[in-house]
Amino acid sequence: MNKFIYISVGVVGAILLVLGAILHWAVIPKIIHNKVIDQMQLRNGTEAFERFSKLPVPLQWKMTFFEISNPEEFDKNKDVMKLKFNEKGPYVYDEHREKYEIEFSKDGFNVSYKEKRDYVFNAKLSGKGLSPDDSLKLVSPVFGIVSQLLSAYTDPRYMDASIKKRIQSIATDVVVKEIAFGTNDYLLSKSFFNDSTAPPLVQVVDTGKKDISQLFHFLKYGDSENGKQKVWNNVGPCNDIKGTDAVQFKPFLTEQDHLYAFEPMICKSFKLVHDPKVMQSTSIKGIDTIRYYATDDNFARIPENQCHCTEKNFDLCPADLLNLNNCGVAKGMMDMLVSSPYFQPFPENLRNTTIHAPLPMTYENYGTYVDVEPLTGVVLNARKRLQLYVQLKRGSIK
Numbered sequence: 001m002n003k004f005i006y007i008s009v010g011v012v013g014a015i016l017l018v019l020g021a022i023l024h025w026a027v028i029p030k031i032i033h034n035k036v037i038d039q040m041q042l043r044n045g046t047e048a049f050e051r052f053s054k055l056p057v058p059l060q061w062k063m064t065f066f067e068i069s070n071p072e073e074f075d076k077n078k079d080v081m082k083l084k085f086n087e088k089g090p091y092v093y094d095e096h097r098e099k100y101e102i103e104f105s106k107d108g109f110n111v112s113y114k115e116k117r118d119y120v121f122n123a124k125l126s127g128k129g130l131s132p133d134d135s136l137k138l139v140s141p142v143f144g145i146v147s148q149l150l151s152a153y154t155d156p157r158y159m160d161a162s163i164k165k166r167i168q169s170i171a172t173d174v175v176v177k178e179i180a181f182g183t184n185d186y187l188l189s190k191s192f193f194n195d196s197t198a199p200p201l202v203q204v205v206d207t208g209k210k211d212i213s214q215l216f217h218f219l220k221y222g223d224s225e226n227g228k229q230k231v232w233n234n235v236g237p238c239n240d241i242k243g244t245d246a247v248q249f250k251p252f253l254t255e256q257d258h259l260y261a262f263e264p265m266i267c268k269s270f271k272l273v274h275d276p277k278v279m280q281s282t283s284i285k286g287i288d289t290i291r292y293y294a295t296d297d298n299f300a301r302i303p304e305n306q307c308h309c310t311e312k313n314f315d316l317c318p319a320d321l322l323n324l325n326n327c328g329v330a331k332g333m334m335d336m337l338v339s340s341p342y343f344q345p346f347p348e349n350l351r352n353t354t355i356h357a358p359l360p361m362t363y364e365n366y367g368t369y370v371d372v373e374p375l376t377g378v379v380l381n382a383r384k385r386l387q388l389y390v391q392l393k394r395g396s397i398k
């Protein structure tokens with residue numbers, strides 16, 4: 001039997017890394033082989049360093065929300081299968097990234113920095129008539145509050161009128177720009193892309209000077225130590241920060257390489273592989289690339305992922321979902337779950353919702369992948385896609 005009830009609220013986030021980048025980077029593959037190492041290493045004054053300091057093209061964040069269209073019905077009979085969702089989106093934001101306080105180590109083997117990210121609403125690419133000021137009816141965050149907080153939250157002594165009101169209904173009104181960037185009630189004064197309560201994190205990456213195959217690999221991210229985060233259980237590889245930020249990989253790639261990219265939003269490193277039976281490589285404006293895609297086992301319920309489980313009993317951790325209650329905006333606060341979009345490749349009982357993907361369920365439409373120019377390791381095109389949820393436990397709020 002299903003111990004949990006899942007309600008999909010969140011965000012389908014997609015990153016796009018294309019457009020202007022293609023022209024700008026078109027010259028790179030012309031570098032002759034033995035010059036690549038020299039050109040691609042990170043050191044002051046090179047073109048690679050300029051790209052590293054300031055991304056020449058914006059990334060795009062595309063958000064689609066699942067709005068509850070009939071909250072009254074759930075409130076009456078508490079039947080999740082009766083809930084109807086309305087997809088609202090996409091809301092598209094351009095993300096401009098710039099690094100600062102950049103400092104090379106004395107030996108030039110690594111470089112540390114902080115990163116500034118600015119967001120600008122892109123009305124052209126967003127759904128027709130959508131505005132960041134739109135107010136949406138999303139699942140109330142109260143239902144995802146972690147159990148330790150919940151008892152305090154629902155204790156009559158502390159309960160103020162606003163909380164009482166929120167417990168009365170499954171849905172609550174949220175303004176798009178506030179949940180994404182502002183300070184808002186929904187995420188208890190945080191937001192998905194602008195956590196103003198946290199100071200900017202120090203990041204350290206490998207310059208490739210000692211070993212070009214380590215180029216751009218994260219050595220440190222925030223409070224990580226020895227390449228390990230302090231997020232998941234330590235029995236297993238889940239805390240390992242593996243790979244790069246998916247904007248650049250090592251040079252001289254082959255189709256047999258396995259790539260890794262670290263995604264701070266979900267405190268997880270992804271494995272990407274090439275397999276022409278699953279996804280074909282493409283050529284972008286005449287430049288041949290290799291396409292690597294994120295395999296299903298990144299989220300799968302396999303022994304290697306057991307360290308992601310935050311329940312005492314592994315059997316209570318559902319397949320293909322991670323709980324972010326110790327990561328990012330939800331840390332220490334909410335049971336917020338993340339998976340690939342549209343419940344793929346979930347077991348059937350978990351996919352049994354009233355939500356269905358509007359497009360055919362292919363990796364092109366809903367997967368995560370990167371198109372990389374193999375000689376230089378430069379990413380010419382990328383899609384990163386996730387779905388976030390608030391976890392409801394049966395009987396958590398009566």
Ligand SMILES: *[C@@H]1O[C@H](CO)[C@@H](O)[C@H](O)[C@H]1NC(C)=O
Pocket residue numbers: 044045102103104
């Ligand atoms: C790069 O070199 C310039 C000019 O010498 C200097 O002003 C700048 O601080 C250097 N940047 C780094 C990150 O070392």
Ligand SMILES: *[C@@H]1O[C@H](CO)[C@@H](O)[C@H](O)[C@H]1NC(C)=O
Pocket residue numbers: 105106107109110204219220
């Ligand atoms: C960066 O390099 C310096 C000098 O070799 C070293 O002391 C430091 O530990 C390195 N930082 C990381 C995060 O590896």
Ligand SMILES: *[C@@H]1O[C@H](CO)[C@@H](O)[C@H](O)[C@H]1NC(C)=O
Pocket residue numbers: 119181182183194196
């Ligand atoms: C991010 O938060 C800071 C501090 O609350 C605020 O000044 C800034 O305008 C916010 N950024 C956006 C894009 O809303």
Ligand SMILES: *[C@@H]1O[C@H](CO)[C@@H](O)[C@H](O)[C@H]1NC(C)=O
Pocket residue numbers: 081348349352
């Ligand atoms: C899906 O949900 C419906 C309604 O609750 C139920 O009748 C059906 O058996 C479920 N199917 C699966 C595969 O769990």
